[in-house]
Structures are given as C-alpha cells and as structure tokens.
Amino acid sequence: MDKGCIYYHPPPPDSQPIMSSPSPSPPDYQSIQEPQAAYNPFGYSTESTDQMNTFYDDSQSQYSSYASDYDQGGVDIPFYSTPAPVYLREPLNYHLYTPTLPSVFVTSSTDSHFVPPSSELRQTLQSRSLNLPEELQEYHTLAPLDTVNASERRKFGNWYSAVYMAIKSTDGRAYALRRVENFRLMHQSAFSAIEAWGHIQHPSIVRVHEAFTTRAFNDSSLVVVYAYHPDAQTLYDVYLKSTSSLPFQPSRSQSFQSLDQAVVTAQPIHQPQFTPIPERTIWSYIVQIASAIKKVHEAKLAVRMIDTTKILVTGKNRIRIGSCGIVDVLMHDSHQDMHLLQLEDLTMFGRLIFALCCNNASATTNGNFQKSLEVMSRLYSPEIKTLALFLISKNHPNKNINAVYEMIGTKIFTELDDALIATDKLENELLSELENARLVRLLCKFGFINERPEFARDPRWSETGDRYIIKLFRDYVFHQSDEHGNPVTNLSHVLSCLSKLDAGTDEKVMLVARDEQSCLVVSYKEIKACIDAAFSDLSRAGR
Numbered sequence: 001m002d003k004g005c006i007y008y009h010p011p012p013p014d015s016q017p018i019m020s021s022p023s024p025s026p027p028d029y030q031s032i033q034e035p036q037a038a039y040n041p042f043g044y045s046t047e048s049t050d051q052m053n054t055f056y057d058d059s060q061s062q063y064s065s066y067a068s069d070y071d072q073g074g075v076d077i078p079f080y081s082t083p084a085p086v087y088l089r090e091p092l093n094y095h096l097y098t099p100t101l102p103s104v105f106v107t108s109s110t111d112s113h114f115v116p117p118s119s120e121l122r123q124t125l126q127s128r129s130l131n132l133p134e135e136l137q138e139y140h141t142l143a144p145l146d147t148v149n150a151s152e153r154r155k156f157g158n159w160y161s162a163v164y165m166a167i168k169s170t171d172g173r174a175y176a177l178r179r180v181e182n183f184r185l186m187h188q189s190a191f192s193a194i195e196a197w198g199h200i201q202h203p204s205i206v207r208v209h210e211a212f213t214t215r216a217f218n219d220s221s222l223v224v225v226y227a228y229h230p231d232a233q234t235l236y237d238v239y240l241k242s243t244s245s246l247p248f249q250p251s252r253s254q255s256f257q258s259l260d261q262a263v264v265t266a267q268p269i270h271q272p273q274f275t276p277i278p279e280r281t282i283w284s285y286i287v288q289i290a291s292a293i294k295k296v297h298e299a300k301l302a303v304r305m306i307d308t309t310k311i312l313v314t315g316k317n318r319i320r321i322g323s324c325g326i327v328d329v330l331m332h333d334s335h336q337d338m339h340l341l342q343l344e345d346l347t348m349f350g351r352l353i354f355a356l357c358c359n360n361a362s363a364t365t366n367g368n369f370q371k372s373l374e375v376m377s378r379l380y381s382p383e384i385k386t387l388a389l390f391l392i393s394k395n396h397p398n399k400n401i402n403a404v405y406e407m408i409g410t411k412i413f414t415e416l417d418d419a420l421i422a423t424d425k426l427e428n429e430l431l432s433e434l435e436n437a438r439l440v441r442l443l444c445k446f447g448f449i450n451e452r453p454e455f456a457r458d459p460r461w462s463e464t465g466d467r468y469i470i471k472l473f474r475d476y477v478f479h480q481s482d483e484h485g486n487p488v489t490n491l492s493h494v495l496s497c498l499s500k501l502d503a504g505t506d507e508k509v510m511l512v513a514r515d516e517q518s519c520l521v522v523s524y525k526e527i528k529a530c531i532d533a534a535f536s537d538l539s540r541a542g543r
C-alpha cells in the first residue's frame, strides 16, 4: 500500500445476506456502492430454500478480495471522512477487445493441419477466453460448450445465452451453466419456478440444480445450473444442422409474444436429400418426450421450451429436455395461464415431431406445412402423422398429455421392452467387469508376493515356505511352454486358472519345479490359502 493514500475500506464481505437491505451508510461510502445499488443479486438453489439467504452477488466477492489489503485491526478508520479514490479490479485484458488483424498483416495466414491461420486462431482464442471469470459463485474452471460461431448465435427469446461447463468447488462435480446475458432480475419470486423444477427428477429431463444472478461477466447475467451430460449434442446439431440455418421456433402462444418478437423468420427449404431418422427412433423420442411432459404437467408446470436446439442427445437414442425453468424466470413478469402453457407444450411437441420427420426446423411454418405433410406421409407410418397433427391442432377439446398417452400406448410397451433388454445387457456388461475386478485383485496380490527381494530380513522369503507354492503356481499360469520350448500365451488358460483360484476350488493341479526335479500336487483351495496368508503377512507388516 502506498503510504499517504487513503483507501476505501470495504465492509466484511459476508456480512450482508442478499435479501437484507443495506445498512445506512455514510455519504461517501454510499457513493462507492452506487454502481451496485440498482442491481439486485438474487440467487436461488433448488437444494434448499434456506440457501436463498446465503447467496451473494459475485461483484461483492470482488470487493472481498481487497479485504486482506487493508488493515482491519480494530482501529477506527475514518473511511467516510475523505472522498477516497476507489480502485476496483478491472478486467485489464483490453487487447482481447481489439478487432482481428486482417490476414495480410499477420505472419502466418496459411492453414496447417492442426492450426488455422493466425487471424482465425486469434479469434478462436479470444472467444474462448473472453470475459470468462475465474470463479462464479461456487463454480470454477469455466469452459464454453457452445458450438456455434458468434455470428450464428441464436437468441433465447430476447436474450443471448451461452452454456459453460464448470466445476463446483463444494462437491468437485461438473455442471452445465446456462448464462442469459444482460438480464436484470426484478423480483426474487422469479426463482420460485427454479425451486419447483429442482424437484422434478425424470430420465428425459436435464436436472435443474440452482440459479443465481451474477456480475462476474461484467454485465448482469442470469445463470441457471443444470446437471452436466458429457458429450451431449442437441437434436439440432445431430440431425438438422447440416440442412438448416435458422431453427429456433419458440412458442406462438399469447404468453410468448415477447419471445416471438425476437425470432428471425427464416425459410429453410426442404432438403430433398437427407437420411431420414428411422421410425423406431422417432417413436422412442416421442415416448421419452411425452413421458417428460406428463411428469412436468402433473407437477403443475409447463416445459415451455421443446425445441430441437434445446433437447440433448445424451446416449444412443436417449434424449433429455434441457433448459427447463429458464423461460419461467425470463417471463416471470407476464401473467401466464398454466393450462394454456401446457397446451402450448403439446403444440411445440407436435412441431418437434414434424421437424425431426422432415429434417426441417421450420417444417410447420413459413409455408412449408403442406410439403411437410407430404414428406411425412411418404417416409413414416400414418400413426406418427396423426399424432403430430393432433398435437399441433388448435381448439381440440380433448388435447392433453393423457390423450397423447392413449394414442402412443403400444409404442410405450415396445419402449419398455427395449429398456428392460437394455438393462439386462448392461447388467451382463457389469458382471464381466466384476470378473475383471476379482482377477485384477488377484494379480495385484501376485505382484506383491512374487519375486519380492526381501521380507522380514529374509532375502529368500518369496522363494520359500508357502511362497514357493505361489511361485510354482505363477509359473504354471503364466510361464508354460510347449514341446518346442515356445511360450504358451493362452489367455483362456490364465483366466480359468485365476477364476478357480479366486473361487478356491478343490480341483488339484500339479506344480513342477523349474529344474523339473520335483513336483507338488495341490488344490486351488490350498494355493488360495497360501496367497491369503502371504498377503496378510505383508499387509500386517505394512501397517
């Protein structure tokens, strides 16, 4: 610290829960806090409503980093008596904001196999590092997951959003953070939907973890935290990306008017050449989405975002609806009729089926509808078309998710059968892994015992007593040779010997000394006892 300078002495960082009103402050102090005053850093975790009171604006944590710079030794510092200069931590990476140099001015303008031309590389590195905070609430090591270039970004309603993977410091796990840029939260009650979503557990819904607002990105952002599914891709990326350029089709209901206004209306043409998604896969997607919607509607909520760009493919034919809860927070201020929103879910569901069947995100809009019907009739069974038409129909008296269930009943059974077969298959895979674990444990014990140079001050420990039997058995398993003296590398022999050893069978085996002057006939059970005894001796001494 420079002598003679008067520094702003910040209040203790965690003295002020987010909902408490700021304590009256002296005038200068107040002016220092001004930039934050309009910003209301609400936060909400689905883990517990009590946590609501424990969230802080990240911008405050910036202040906290200065706390150690100042003497807080109980001395009365007249920090409000002088208009003190405030040195806030600024993002100093100005160089990252400069435009990309034209390629003629950079040293390498040519592509290499791994590295793009300098100008492009620079842009890539910029976009990777720009404005990413080192820490965000309890999250660190942020890495962007967005796959689209800045120029192709789609809006999430009125706002741009970005997705990051980050590690939570309290549990060390990875999470997906969706950040809505430049969003000002006006009422904390907007987070009540996140609490409700936190209770929704469904195999086809990406779990909502918590939400908070932050200034760590140098704006006021909303962040909703979701379960992270490694290697997930959106349905759009998997099926539509190569054939369409503007896929986002949000709801057209009254309640979504403001979101709609932001939508760019594009007219992707039906691509005559695309590989249709197999009907079995389409039905699988339908059953999964229907089941997710049913769960949500039964919880008196609406999904509000059923779109190819927001549904994740997380495994073979496995999908999960992502981004749940965000629209509820974004649209909190406009009155929503839940029944209408649920009907709108079904309409979006119908549009999704059309989009997937016709390989066109705008299959039901922009004058594409008739063509889409033709494509659908040509490629898929009438049941899919009937269902999709029912879903997008307006004013159908019986339009609800239970009616959908009745229409897809037989497909649900097929799905259930396949899911049970999949479980059996996975159980088998797991069983073989269990075998591996048993064998690896045995091999580790061999490794500890065989050829041990010395134990209990006996350099011949591993060659004598019970250990001699272990050594001969090791030779029997691994070091056999055929009549020509060539090594026998028969893995089945090894696996069957080790399995019998692990089980400790009564079967006997003849172990021959290397000089072939002596042999021993012992059972697997006895060899197992020798190994257990030798290993216990070692581990006892180790302890």
Ligand SMILES: Nc1ncnc2c1ncn2[C@@H]1O[C@H](COP(=O)(O)OP(=O)(O)OP(=O)(O)O)[C@@H](O)[C@H]1O
Pocket (backbone or CB within 6 Å): 145, 146, 147, 148, 152, 153, 154, 155, 156, 161, 162, 163, 176, 206, 226, 227, 228, 229, 230, 231, 232, 233, 234, 237, 309, 310, 312, 322
């Ligand atoms: N919960 C999650 N777990 C793992 N990856 C996710 C998760 N949510 C989103 N992603 C990935 O993050 C990337 C960006 O998602 P996003 O929804 O922003 O798609 P996008 O195509 O970039 O659309 P937009 O232009 O709307 O931002 C996608 O590749 C998606 O697979």
